Amino acid sequence: MGKCCAMAKEKSVFVCNECGYESPKWAGKCPGCGAWNSFVERVVRVASGRSCSAVEERGSLAPLLIDDVSADELPRMNMGDDELNRVLGGGLVPGSLVLLGGEPGIGKSTLVLQTVLRLTDRKVLYVSGEESVQQIKLRADRITHPRSNCMIVCETVLETIFTHIKNITPELVVIDSIQTMCSEAVDSSPGSMTQVRECTARLLKYAKENHVPVILIGHITKDGAIAGPKVLEHIVDVVIQFEGDQHHIYRVLRSIKNRFGSTAELGIYEMRREGLRQVSNPSELLLGERCSGMSGVTIASAIEGVSPFLIEVQSLVSSAVYGTPQRSATGFDTRRMNMLLAVLEKRVGFKLAQKDVYLNIAGGLRVNDPAIDLAVICAILSSNMDVEIEAAVCMAGEVGLSGEIRPVNRIEQRIAEAAKLGFKEIIVPKANVKRLDLSSFGIAVHPVGKVDEAFRLVFG
Numbered sequence: 001m002g003k004c005c006a007m008a009k010e011k012s013v014f015v016c017n018e019c020g021y022e023s024p025k026w027a028g029k030c031p032g033c034g035a036w037n038s039f040v041e042r043v044v045r046v047a048s049g050r051s052c053s054a055v056e057e058r059g060s061l062a063p064l065l066i067d068d069v070s071a072d073e074l075p076r077m078n079m080g081d082d083e084l085n086r087v088l089g090g091g092l093v094p095g096s097l098v099l100l101g102g103e104p105g106i107g108k109s110t111l112v113l114q115t116v117l118r119l120t121d122r123k124v125l126y127v128s129g130e131e132s133v134q135q136i137k138l139r140a141d142r143i144t145h146p147r148s149n150c151m152i153v154c155e156t157v158l159e160t161i162f163t164h165i166k167n168i169t170p171e172l173v174v175i176d177s178i179q180t181m182c183s184e185a186v187d188s189s190p191g192s193m194t195q196v197r198e199c200t201a202r203l204l205k206y207a208k209e210n211h212v213p214v215i216l217i218g219h220i221t222k223d224g225a226i227a228g229p230k231v232l233e234h235i236v237d238v239v240i241q242f243e244g245d246q247h248h249i250y251r252v253l254r255s256i257k258n259r260f261g262s263t264a265e266l267g268i269y270e271m272r273r274e275g276l277r278q279v280s281n282p283s284e285l286l287l288g289e290r291c292s293g294m295s296g297v298t299i300a301s302a303i304e305g306v307s308p309f310l311i312e313v314q315s316l317v318s319s320a321v322y323g324t325p326q327r328s329a330t331g332f333d334t335r336r337m338n339m340l341l342a343v344l345e346k347r348v349g350f351k352l353a354q355k356d357v358y359l360n361i362a363g364g365l366r367v368n369d370p371a372i373d374l375a376v377i378c379a380i381l382s383s384n385m386d387v388e389i390e391a392a393v394c395m396a397g398e399v400g401l402s403g404e405i406r407p408v409n410r411i412e413q414r415i416a417e418a419a420k421l422g423f424k425e426i427i428v429p430k431a432n433v434k435r436l437d438l439s440s441f442g443i444a445v446h447p448v449g450k451v452d453e454a455f456r457l458v459f460g
Contacts, residue, residue: 089261331361
């Protein structure tokens with residue numbers, strides 16, 4: 001049977017900059033994501049026909065009964081980094097496509113480079129579209145590593161990269177970054193929506209067909225989302241984000257999407273001159289710089305992923321200098337802080353409407369655990385009354401709109417972490433301790449059911 005003719009022709013489409021939605025004509029509002037004025041015109045080449053043999057080959061796979069499909073545990077590639085392995089769900093799955101995002105200069109390339117340099121028993125191809133070979137070598141020399149089996153190439157044309165891959169046959173491919181790659185099959189500039197989507201789709205096809213994992217490094221927008229079309233996150237198997245403040249030494253590796261594991265995992269690193277160091281016990285580091293005799297400081301027992309750790313919550317409350325009081329939070333959701341301030345005023349009677357309130361999570365971390373609500377409101381009142389909270393007390397509890405202290409998950413691990421670090425007392429929700437033997441923890445556990453009960457316990 002002969003093949004259909006496949007002549008390329010050009011056509012013009014309009015693509016949404018936010019989600020990658022394609023439309024044959026311009027529209028003011030994107031039907032896909034609802035963004036306004038986000039359509040840009042792109043010229044793409046399409047084939048007027050398709051190979052008949054390719055169609056027959058694609059349709060040759062017969063449907064299978066779900067009970068006949070083998071569901072053996074997928075083998076994992078050990079990355080030599082306990083934090084990264086945990087965030088990936090136990091290691092890197094062969095044939096998976098992983099997207100690592102983060103702000104410029106946060107340490108994405110350093111994390112990936114120091115990881116692949118440890119894989120001495122794996123052949124790795126590191127493709128850089130942003131740095132020269134000499135720049136990569138300088139960074140590699142700064143990172144302490146054994147003799148590596150990593151090969152580097154500076155290239156941005158996808159077809160040339162696949163030629164290198166065919167000649168080298170690596171066991172792991174790293175693309176730094178996906179926004180710099182371009183394909184000759186698409187007539188648009190590197191970094192455009194069409195180029196990013198086309199390059200990602202072809203790399204996914206290569207990874208699945210050859211069972212070779214591919215790690216893509218990507219940038220993020222000013223809103224904190226992965227740059228490029230939103231469909232990019234749907235194509236890949238794993239999306240992890242590298243977060244942190246460039247003015248702090250701590251970095252957080254957070255799982256956003258994972259088809260092979262949990263998205264509740266989190267890894268913490270410390271940025272040093274010789275690279276990133278894993279932080280196996282973040283509580284000791286986050287609490288190592290505490291100052292005694294200061295008001296507005298509390299210790300909260302938080303859980304991110306599977307690891308409990310203690311963090312320092314700092315607050316500053318002062319009289320509003322201008323007409324409108326200022327509300328600012330670093331590392332904590334500002335809207336949730338405003339909700340907690342409303343609870344304090346309505347349910348407890350503290351008047352903070354004419355006060356500036358500033359909140360900070362020490363160490364540059366961003367914490368989403370609602371169990372630190374109790375520590376937040378205690379820090380705010382401590383600063384407002386200028387009364388110090390005892391350094392040997394920590395707390396965990398979610399605050400509801402009616403002023404109740406709601407139960408939190410995995411309370412045993414939170415209490416055990418506080419006891420391990422030498423704290424004498426911990427305040428927890430009353431609903432969490434109904435079936436617990438409080439004498440087995442080696443720390444005084446104080447259950448509370450309302451916000452005012454916690455205040456009487458803390459401030460007397």
